[in-house]
Amino acid sequence: MPEAVPLAEDERLSYFSQGMITIALDTMGADFSPQNEVSGAVQVIKETGGGFHILLVGQKEKIEKELQKHSGFPKEAIEILDASEVITMGDEPVQALRQKRQSSIVVALEALKNNKADAFISAGNTGAVMSGATLELGRIPGVSRPMIGSQFPRSSGGFTIVFDVGATVDAKPHWMKEYGIMGSIYAKTIFGLENPSVALLSVGEEKTKGNELVLESAKLLEQTDLNFVGNVEGRDILNGKVDIILCDGFTGNILLKLAESFLPALRMRIKKYSEGGIVNKLKAAITASVLRSSLKDFDYQEYGGVPLLGVNGVVIIGHGSSSPRAFRTMLLRAEELVKKDLYGSVKNAMAKEQGKVTQ
Amino acid sequence: MPEAVPLAEDERLSYFSQGMITIALDTMGADFSPQNEVSGAVQVIKETGGGFHILLVGQKEKIEKELQKHSGFPKEAIEILDASEVITMGDEPVQALRQKRQSSIVVALEALKNNKADAFISAGNTGAVMSGATLELGRIPGVSRPMIGSQFPRSSGGFTIVFDVGATVDAKPHWMKEYGIMGSIYAKTIFGLENPSVALLSVGEEKTKGNELVLESAKLLEQTDLNFVGNVEGRDILNGKVDIILCDGFTGNILLKLAESFLPALRMRIKKYSEGGIVNKLKAAITASVLRSSLKDFDYQEYGGVPLLGVNGVVIIGHGSSSPRAFRTMLLRAEELVKKDLYGSVKNAMAKEQGKVTQ
Numbered sequence: 001m002p003e004a005v006p007l008a009e010d011e012r013l014s015y016f017s018q019g020m021i022t023i024a025l026d027t028m029g030a031d032f033s034p035q036n037e038v039s040g041a042v043q044v045i046k047e048t049g050g051g052f053h054i055l056l057v058g059q060k061e062k063i064e065k066e067l068q069k070h071s072g073f074p075k076e077a078i079e080i081l082d083a084s085e086v087i088t089m090g091d092e093p094v095q096a097l098r099q100k101r102q103s104s105i106v107v108a109l110e111a112l113k114n115n116k117a118d119a120f121i122s123a124g125n126t127g128a129v130m131s132g133a134t135l136e137l138g139r140i141p142g143v144s145r146p147m148i149g150s151q152f153p154r155s156s157g158g159f160t161i162v163f164d165v166g167a168t169v170d171a172k173p174h175w176m177k178e179y180g181i182m183g184s185i186y187a188k189t190i191f192g193l194e195n196p197s198v199a200l201l202s203v204g205e206e207k208t209k210g211n212e213l214v215l216e217s218a219k220l221l222e223q224t225d226l227n228f229v230g231n232v233e234g235r236d237i238l239n240g241k242v243d244i245i246l247c248d249g250f251t252g253n254i255l256l257k258l259a260e261s262f263l264p265a266l267r268m269r270i271k272k273y274s275e276g277g278i279v280n281k282l283k284a285a286i287t288a289s290v291l292r293s294s295l296k297d298f299d300y301q302e303y304g305g306v307p308l309l310g311v312n313g314v315v316i317i318g319h320g321s322s323s324p325r326a327f328r329t330m331l332l333r334a335e336e337l338v339k340k341d342l343y344g345s346v347k348n349a350m351a352k353e354q355g356k357v358t359q
Numbered sequence: 360m361p362e363a364v365p366l367a368e369d370e371r372l373s374y375f376s377q378g379m380i381t382i383a384l385d386t387m388g389a390d391f392s393p394q395n396e397v398s399g400a401v402q403v404i405k406e407t408g409g410g411f412h413i414l415l416v417g418q419k420e421k422i423e424k425e426l427q428k429h430s431g432f433p434k435e436a437i438e439i440l441d442a443s444e445v446i447t448m449g450d451e452p453v454q455a456l457r458q459k460r461q462s463s464i465v466v467a468l469e470a471l472k473n474n475k476a477d478a479f480i481s482a483g484n485t486g487a488v489m490s491g492a493t494l495e496l497g498r499i500p501g502v503s504r505p506m507i508g509s510q511f512p513r514s515s516g517g518f519t520i521v522f523d524v525g526a527t528v529d530a531k532p533h534w535m536k537e538y539g540i541m542g543s544i545y546a547k548t549i550f551g552l553e554n555p556s557v558a559l560l561s562v563g564e565e566k567t568k569g570n571e572l573v574l575e576s577a578k579l580l581e582q583t584d585l586n587f588v589g590n591v592e593g594r595d596i597l598n599g600k601v602d603i604i605l606c607d608g609f610t611g612n613i614l615l616k617l618a619e620s621f622l623p624a625l626r627m628r629i630k631k632y633s634e635g636g637i638v639n640k641l642k643a644a645i646t647a648s649v650l651r652s653s654l655k656d657f658d659y660q661e662y663g664g665v666p667l668l669g670v671n672g673v674v675i676i677g678h679g680s681s682s683p684r685a686f687r688t689m690l691l692r693a694e695e696l697v698k699k700d701l702y703g704s705v706k707n708a709m710a711k712e713q714g715k716v717t718q
Contacts, residue, residue, distance in 0.1 A: 092567075155624035157631075169562055169570040203525055203612040208451075211528040211609045234616030238624040250570045251610050253562040255617060257593030262621050265514035265597040269653040272516075283649050290646040294628040 020053045023334045024117035025327070027058035027066075028086045028104040029124030031320045034058055037123070038066040040327025042073050047328075050077035052335050055117055057081045057108040083107035089320060093127035097135065105129055109136040112313045119334040121305065123318035123327070130167055130308060130317070137312040142350035144175045146310035147249070148317060149186060150256050153297035154240030161187060162201070162237065162245045165306060166253030176200070176217035176246050178350070180226050182309045183244045185349045189342050195227045196243035201251065202231040213248060221246075224353075263298045266291065304329030307337060309346060314338055379412045382693045383476035384686070386417035386425075387445045387463040388483030390679045393417055396482070397425040399686025401432050406687075409436035411694050414476055416440045416467040442466035448679060452486035456494065464488055468495040471672045478693040480664065482677035482686070489526055489667060489676070496671040501709035503534045505669035506608070507676060508545060509615050512656035513599030520546060521560070521596065521604045524665060525612030535559070535576035535605050537709070539585050541668045542603045544708045548701050554586045555602035560610065561590040572607060580605075583712075622657045625650065663688030666696060673702055 025041055027034035034056070041054045050073070056063050060082040067078070083104040087096045097106060105124060109132050111117045122129045134146055147164035154160055163183045164171070171179075180198050187196035200217055202210035207218065209231060221228040232241050237255070247255070270291075274284030304326045305318035314337045316330050337343075384400055386393035393415070400413045409432070415422050419441040426437070442463040446455045456465060464483060468491050470476045481488045493505055506523035513519055522542045523530070530538075539557050546555035559576055561569035566577065568590060580587040591600050596614070606614070629650075633643030663685045664677035673696045675689050696702075 155620075155627040166562055201613060203528055203609060234613035234618075235620040237617055238620045247613075250562060251613060254560060254593035254606075254610060255613065258596055258614060258617060259593075261514075261594035261597045265512075266625075266654070268514040270649065273649055273653040283645050286642050287646040287649040290629065290632055290642050294632040295625070 021119075021335055021338050022053040022055055022117045023331055023338075024055040024057050024081065024108040024111050024120045025331065026104045026108055026120070026122035026124050026129075027056050027063055028083070029088055029122070030318070030322060031123075032322075033124075034063050034066050036322060036324045037327050038063060038070070039324035040322075040331065041078060042067075042070040043324060044328045044331045045073045045077045048332075050074035052077070054078050054331065055081050055108075055111065057083050057111070058104040059084060059086070081107060081111060087125050087128045089125050091125055091128065093125060093131045096125070096128055097132050105132050106136070109133060109313075112315075113137055118338045119314035119316065121316045121318060121327070121330045121334055123305070123320055123322040126166075126317055126320075129315070133308055133311045133313065133315045137315075140310055140312060140347050140350050142354040143178055143182070143310035144172070145178075146308050147175075147179050147182065148252075148306045148308055149183060150252070150306045152237045152259055153295075155238050156240055158240060159191075159297070160237055160240050160245055161243065162247065162252055162255065163309075164247070164249040164252050165256045166249045167308065167310075168249045169253075170250065171213060171217075171248035173213065173216035173220050176213070176248075177220040177224060178310070178353075179246050180221055180224065180228065180244070181349050181353055182346050183246065184226055185345045186307070186309060186342065187243050189340050189345045190336065191243075193243055197227045197229050198244045198246065199229050199232040199236070199242040201237075201245050201247040202233065205231050205233060207231070217246070260300050263295065266295075300326070304333055307333075307342075309342075312343070314343055380478075380694055380697050381412040381414055381476045382478045382480060382690055382697075383414040383416050383440065383467040383470050384690065385463045385467055385479070385481035385483050385488075386415050386422055387442070388447055388481075389677070389681060390482075391681075392483075393422050393425050395681060395683045396686050397422060397429070398683035399681075399690065400437060401426075401429040402683060403687045403690045404432045404436045407691075409433035411436075413437050413690065414440050414467075414470065416442050416470070417463040418443060418445070440466060440470060446484050446487045448484050450484055450487065452484060452490045455484070455487055456491050464491050465495070468492060468672075471674075472496055477697045478673035478675065480675045480677060480686070480689045480693055482664070482679055482681040485525075485676055485679075488674070492667055492670045492672065492674045496674075499669055499671060499706050499709050501713040502537055502541070502669035503531070504537075505667050506534075506538050506541065507611075507665045507667055508542060509611075509665045511596045511618055512654075514597050515599055517599060518550075518656070519596055519599050519604055520602065521606065521611055521614065522668075523606070523608040523611050524615040525608045526667065526669075527608045528612075529609065530572060530576075530607035532572065532575035532579050535572070535607075536579040536583060537669070537712075538605050539580050539583065539587065539603070540708050540712055541705050542605065543585050544704045545666070545668060545701065546602050548699050548704045549695065550602075552602055556586045556588050557603045557605065558588050558591040558595070558601040560596075560604050560606040561592065564590050564592060566590070576605070619659050622654065625654075659685070663692055666692075666701075668701075668705060671702070673697055 027037040085100040085103040087103045149163045150165040151159040187193045305316040308315040386396040444459040444462040446462045508522045509524040510518040546552045664675040667674040
């Protein structure tokens with residue numbers, strides 16, 4: 001890892017253009033830590049020929065021991081940032097952040113804050129990562145609440161992105177407007193969509209259908225420059241009617257977890273079917289292979305984690321159960337977010353919106 | 360159909376014991392009306408050998424024309440109740456109920472109210488059916504809001520029942536408590552569960568996780584005699600961790616529509632796969648047959664409609680796109696609800712709860 005060059009605040013996210021991109025990867029606190037994290041990191045370094053640096057953050061000896069299992073990759077591409085403490089899944093987020101200042105989450109976020117890393121990935125305690133990022137990095141001016149976006153596969157291919165899938169349990173109409181602005185920038189910057197369509201998730205398509213939050217949010221979204229198209233329903237997430245769907249974090253989190261449970265449920269059913277004799281076993285094997293190929297994008301391990309938008313920095317949150325493959329995907333995704341300067345774009349959009357509001 | 364015997368109020372739902380059960384089926388306003396309704400009705404009459412009466416409610420000539428396509432069933436088992444007007448899917452519910460007094464929904468509900476039918480099934484305008492049932496039949500004493508329950512298939516078999524899936528967009532803690540009481544009675548009466556487990560849908564299992572509604576509802580549910588077990592997450596709907604899951608109607612409606620869109624999405628993917636050549640076509644056909652057999656319960660046409668609980672009467676709401684098979688299932692379900700006296704059980708439970716509250 002090159003010496004971190006001290007940069008002026010406004011140059012911060014263009015750090016990558018001056019050298020290698022550095023991604024801080026939390027290697028503690030997830031279900032298979034640090035095994036899967038290290039394995040994913042090595043995998044991506046091999047694939048990209050050391051195209052970027054990875055900072056493995058966590059208990060040094062444990063990481064070193066895990067690294068020794070791997071070989072055949074450029075050693076200088078991976079460095080260890082020692083963090084003696086671990087925030088566990090059961091820890092109360094804010095309390096843990098206050099008490100465990102030497103935890104991998106706090107140490108990594110400080111590295112990000114001090115320009116020693118361009119992005120941060122963690123599959124640890126989600127609440128601690130979100131609160132930590134908000135507290136350590138601060139919110140982008142004009143952002144009331146950070147949000148998490150998740151890609152839902154469409155039946156006809158491609159993705160619908162849903163914001164917020166759980167950063168904040170409640171929501172207010174003006175937060176929803178901000179979600180729409182940040183979400184549109186995300187779709188433009190990362191997916192290259194010119195004028196992404198934005199809708200509110202509701203119980204009916206008609207303008208009059210919805211709870212108070214939806215009805216009030218619609219009024220605010222109509223006043224923006226966004227390509228706001230009104231309401232969509234639960235079925236439209238997979239139908240792919242619009243590019244971006246907005247909802248409160250409570251609804252979004254439940255949706256996300258339901259959607260993610262679909263593939264495991266399907267697999268369990270096919271497994272059960274396969275137990276019905278030799279013919280069933282054969283047919284089940286064929287079914288499994290067809291589904292593997294046609295439902296690849298329903299497997300969240302494929303797209304790894306979800307970005308936390310609205311904080312001063314690039315942060316990706318992964319599942320506690322993330323596989324090496326999921327960490328690989330998250331690392332590549334983080335590199336992409338940094339390269340495409342998502343952070344700068346969101347910051348600009350929010351500044352523009354603030355200018356409008358204060359005028 | 361036998362002459363409706365005027366019964367005293369408290370005897371009303373035991374009408375079936377005095378003769379044939381009569382179910383009023385709305386044959387107007389759904390996507391394939393009256394074709395699928397009539398076809399489903401004839402099918403069930405044939406299967407049960409005229410085990411109960413069906414009152415087809417709607418425009419007489421249209422129903423008669425449709426009935427002429429069928430034969431070989433006991434004619435006396437099906438009667439027509441003429442209703443000249445139609446409430447369409449696009450109609451504003453409350454306005455339509457007020458203006459179209461001769462609509463099938465209003466006429467059928469009046470038949471139910473006047474003991475000329477034991478249950479009402481409609482796949483028409485959901486809002487109009489819900490509002491109509493609440494206005495015409497009234498709420499059971501102690502019920503703040505009627506609710507709709509839907510069965511979600513579990514990965515390991517069986518069902519999880521979620522209340523409310525969209526009767527009311529918002530919810531208050533004491534409504535959620537009532538949902539829990541009515542839901543438990545439903546699970547006991549219909550599924551024979553001795554002590555059904557009840558949970559709140561939230562963003563985490565811990566007691567501290569959730570929005571204000573969840574946190575406040577938990578306090579009230581803890582004070583009941585229900586087998587309340589705390590919070591579950593979105594993934595637990597298919598995982599089948601508990602028997603009954605409670606949520607506000609906004610979240611529930613979105614969940615339901617997302618869950619119902621899984622199977623069509625899956626089918627679309629398999630269809631696409633099948634277009635990749637002759638081998639793919641063969642493998643896709645095998646896959647489709649395996650899924651047909653192992654995901655039968657993911658197809659909402661199989662379980663038909665959802666019961667509206669909390670009003671004075673047995674009401675089942677179906678999908679606008681209901682197939683003849685779905686109407687068949689709903690008719691059998693309605694008969695079961697009447698036979699097992701779900702209405703009386705809910706009424707008793709609410710009276711018991713009211714007694715407690717006023718003590």
